[in-house]
Amino acid sequence: MQLDDLYRRVIMDHYKTPRNRGKFESGEAVTIDLNNPTCGDKISLQMQVEDGVVKMAKFTGEGCSISLSSASMMTDAVKGKTIEEALKMADGFSGLMKGEPVEFEYEDIEALSGVNKFPARIKCATLAWNALRKGIEHSQKTDN
Amino acid sequence: MNTSEIRELFPILKQEVNGHPLVYLDSAATSQKPIQVIEALKHYYEWDNANVHRGVHTLGSRATDAYEGARAKVAKFIGASSEQEIIFTRGTTTAINIVASSYAKSVLREGDEIVLTPMEHHSNLIPWQQAAKASGATLKYIPLQPDGSISLADVENTITNRTKIVSVVYISNVLGVVNPIKEIAQIAHKHGAKMMVDGAQSTPHMKVDVQDLDCDFYALSGHKMCGPTGIGALYGKKALLENMEPVEFGGEMIDHVDLYESTWKELPWKFEGGTPIIAGAVGLSAAIDFLQEVGMDNIYKHDIQLTNYAMERMTQIEDLVVYGPTANRAGLVTFNLGDVHPHDVATVLDAEGVAVRAGHHCCQPLMRWLEVSSTARASFYLYNTEADIDRLVLALQKTKEYFGHAIG
Ligand SMILES: Cc1ncc(COP(=O)(O)O)c(C=O)c1O
Numbered sequence: 001m002q003l004d005d006l007y008r009r010v011i012m013d014h015y016k017t018p019r020n021r022g023k024f025e026s027g028e029a030v031t032i033d034l035n036n037p038t039c040g041d042k043i044s045l046q047m048q049v050e051d052g053v054v055k056m057a058k059f060t061g062e063g064c065s066i067s068l069s070s071a072s073m074m075t076d077a078v079k080g081k082t083i084e085e086a087l088k089m090a091d092g093f094s095g096l097m098k099g100e101p102v103e104f105e106y107e108d109i110e111a112l113s114g115v116n117k118f119p120a121r122i123k124c125a126t127l128a129w130n131a132l133r134k135g136i137e138h139s140q141k142t143d144n
Numbered sequence: 145m146n147t148s149e150i151r152e153l154f155p156i157l158k159q160e161v162n163g164h165p166l167v168y169l170d171s172a173a174t175s176q177k178p179i180q181v182i183e184a185l186k187h188y189y190e191w192d193n194a195n196v197h198r199g200v201h202t203l204g205s206r207a208t209d210a211y212e213g214a215r216a217k218v219a220k221f222i223g224a225s226s227e228q229e230i231i232f233t234r235g236t237t238t239a240i241n242i243v244a245s246s247y248a249k250s251v252l253r254e255g256d257e258i259v260l261t262p263m264e265h266h267s268n269l270i271p272w273q274q275a276a277k278a279s280g281a282t283l284k285y286i287p288l289q290p291d292g293s294i295s296l297a298d299v300e301n302t303i304t305n306r307t308k309i310v311s312v313v314y315i316s317n318v319l320g321v322v323n324p325i326k327e328i329a330q331i332a333h334k335h336g337a338k339m340m341v342d343g344a345q346s347t348p349h350m351k352v353d354v355q356d357l358d359c360d361f362y363a364l365s366g367h368k369m370c371g372p373t374g375i376g377a378l379y380g381k382k383a384l385l386e387n388m389e390p391v392e393f394g395g396e397m398i399d400h401v402d403l404y405e406s407t408w409k410e411l412p413w414k415f416e417g418g419t420p421i422i423a424g425a426v427g428l429s430a431a432i433d434f435l436q437e438v439g440m441d442n443i444y445k446h447d448i449q450l451t452n453y454a455m456e457r458m459t460q461i462e463d464l465v466v467y468g469p470t471a472n473r474a475g476l477v478t479f480n481l482g483d484v485h486p487h488d489v490a491t492v493l494d495a496e497g498v499a500v501r502a503g504h505h506c507c508q509p510l511m512r513w514l515e516v517s518s519t520a521r522a523s524f525y526l527y528n529t530e531a532d533i534d535r536l537v538l539a540l541q542k543t544k545e546y547f548g549h550a551i552g
Contacts, residue, residue, distance in 0.1 A: 039502070040504035040518040041517065063517075064485035064487035064488050065487075
C-alpha cells in the first residue's frame, strides 16, 4: 500500500488551499447539499448555470483531504464548461475511480487517480462529483 | 489472563495487512471470532443442520436442542430468570425495534414521554423517534456533563410521571462511558416508567445481571462478543413480554391458524417468526462458553487496563484530542489528531496495519454535541495487548509526520 499514491502533493495543495471555497453572495445559483451518510462528510455545492453553461461553482463542507481536494478540483474543472461537457467529465471521473485511463482537460485531477487503489476512499472522492450531477439535473429541471 | 494464549485462538489475527502484522482495534464495530466459534458453526452445518421445532427426525431434534440450548445459555449469561425471557433477534437493532414497535405502540399515548440521552447509537434513537411520531409522545434527553457523562441529578430532573420509557446505552460506543444503569432504572421505576438498556457494548466487556440492574428490557449483539453476525437477543421481563403483541407474523410464531383468525405460540417463540438463524445461535452459545472460560471479570479488568494504558500514551501525543470522560470508561478511545481528518488518520494507520474506525459511529447527534463531524476510534478487546497500543501510538506519530510533510 503506497500512501504516496493517495496523498500526492497536488491533493494536499488543493486540500490546504481549496479553490472556489465559499458561497455566492448574490445571483441565482443552484444549491445542492449532499452528505455521505456512512461517514458524516458534507458538501454544499453552488452552481451558477446560464444558457447551458456552468459559469461558476463554489463549495463549502466538511470532509477529509480526498473529498475536499476533489471538490476543489471539480469546481475548478467545470467552470466555463457546458452542461454536456461537465457531465462527460463526471463520467470520466467515475472511470478514473475504476482505474481507467481518462483524458482530462484539468490536469490536477490525475493526482486523484491513485484513489482507485484505496476502495474505502472512493466514495470520498466522488462526493463532489455526485453533487455536480445532481446540480445539473436540478438546473435542467428548472430551465424547462 | 494469558493474552498470548488467547490470541492463538483467533486465526484472523495471524495475518499481515499491508505488509505489517495486523493490529485490530475495531472490536466495538465487530469483534473477531475464536476458533471455538468457527468450529461450532462448521460442526453445526456438517452434522446437525435441520430446521427447528418441526421435524421429528434426529437432525431436527439436534438442531432444536442446539438452538434452545443457546437460549438457555444466553439467559444464564445475563442473569435472566427464565429462558422464556430471551428472544433471539438479528442483533441489538432488531431487539430495540421490537420493544419500540410492540411495547411502545401499546402503551404510548399523546403527551407521554420517552427519555433517552444524546449519546445513543442510532439504533437506540430512531426506533423511539418513530414510536414518538406514531403515538404523539415526546422525546426527552438527559443532558450530558461537559465530559460526556451523565449526572443522576439530571436523570431525576428529566424523568417525570409522564415518562413511560427510559432507554439508555450501558457503555457508549463513542465516549466509552459506563452509565449508571441501575440507578437510572430505579428512578425510572419510581415514576412508573420502564427501563430499556442498549447492551451492545457492555455485554462483551463486563458481567451483566439484568435482575440486579432491574431493567425491563435489555438488548445485545452476538457479533460484538466473539459470536457470529446476524444473531442477538432481547431480554424482557416475562410479565411484559407476555402482554406484548408480536412484531413479525408468519411461520413458526403461530399456535392455531384459521382462514380469518390465528393465535400465537407462547413466549419466546411468538416473537420469532420464520426460520431463525440457528447456526448463529449455536455460534453465540460457543462464544459465551469461550468468554466464560476466560472470565468476564478478567476481560473487564484487561480492557480497563488497556484503555488506561492507551489514554496515558495517547494523551502524550501533541495535538491529539480524546473525547469522553477520563474516569469510568471502558474498552475504547475516541480521538482526533489535530486537524487531520479521521478518514485520513484511518487510512495512514491502515497502511501501517492498524485497523481503527473513522466516522460518526452511528451517533450523529453526539458528534454535533462534541462539535465535530467525525472522529477516529480505537477499541480494545481481550485479544489486544499493550504492544498493539504501542503500534497505534507509533502509527499516529507517523500520521502526524506524514501529514506535516505532505501538507508543508
Ligand atoms: C451502542 C450500540 N448500540 C447498538 C448497536 C447496533 O448493534 P447491531 O448493529 O448489532 O444491531 C451498536 C453497534 O454498532 C452499538 O455500539
